[in-house]
Amino acid sequence: MKHAVVRADGHIEAFYDPAVHEVPAGAIPIPDEEWAAHIRGQTRVWDEAAQQWVPYDPPPPSQQEVEAQIIRLAEQRMDAIADGVYTRSVSRGARYEQKYAEALRYRDAGYPGTVSAAEYPFLSAEAPARGVTKRELADAIIAAAEAYRQFAALVEAKRAELKQAVAAAADEPAMRAAAEAIVAEVQQAAAQLAQ
Numbered sequence: 001m002k003h004a005v006v007r008a009d010g011h012i013e014a015f016y017d018p019a020v021h022e023v024p025a026g027a028i029p030i031p032d033e034e035w036a037a038h039i040r041g042q043t044r045v046w047d048e049a050a051q052q053w054v055p056y057d058p059p060p061p062s063q064q065e066v067e068a069q070i071i072r073l074a075e076q077r078m079d080a081i082a083d084g085v086y087t088r089s090v091s092r093g094a095r096y097e098q099k100y101a102e103a104l105r106y107r108d109a110g111y112p113g114t115v116s117a118a119e120y121p122f123l124s125a126e127a128p129a130r131g132v133t134k135r136e137l138a139d140a141i142i143a144a145a146e147a148y149r150q151f152a153a154l155v156e157a158k159r160a161e162l163k164q165a166v167a168a169a170a171d172e173p174a175m176r177a178a179a180e181a182i183v184a185e186v187q188q189a190a191a192q193l194a195q
Helices: 032-039 063-086 090-108 121-130 134-168 172-194
Strands: 002-006 012-016 028-030 044-047 052-055
Touching: 002 032, 002 044, 012 032, 028 032, 032 044, 063 134, 063 172, 090 121, 090 134, 121 134, 134 172
Parallel strands: none
Antiparallel strands: 002 012, 002 028, 044 052
């Protein structure tokens, strides 16, 4: 037999096994089968008036909790879509930012014909590997970055719209439908960007 210290609401605060613990005063004996049920996640609480363990059914989540969960899951899905469009790698993202800055610098310098590899390392290394000129590569990098910026702006707008749509929905199925529709719009925009 184990023992349990319970809070005022009947929920268990701690278990004690007399074989390995000093059992504090006021701990309630808990038969091994009850202890095992708790360990398996079958929540039960101590009913002080009845002096016994009783099943506990937690209250349903509040409207705000449901909204928050739906929004959180939809935002995670939108982030995953955006990550798939951009990069799933922190180091690749950093390289993309460096390539973009270098491409802008090259364009703003008037696309100089002769440049040192030290001055434009990405363009100097990648353009011949792709079989294009530095100018073509710089323009492609800038276009891809600008397209992603537009997509990222759309994702942020959809995040704001998501919160409004979920809050305005009449019930949980409508909240889920609203969130799903917005995520689908982000997915569609990602697919168009990939073309």
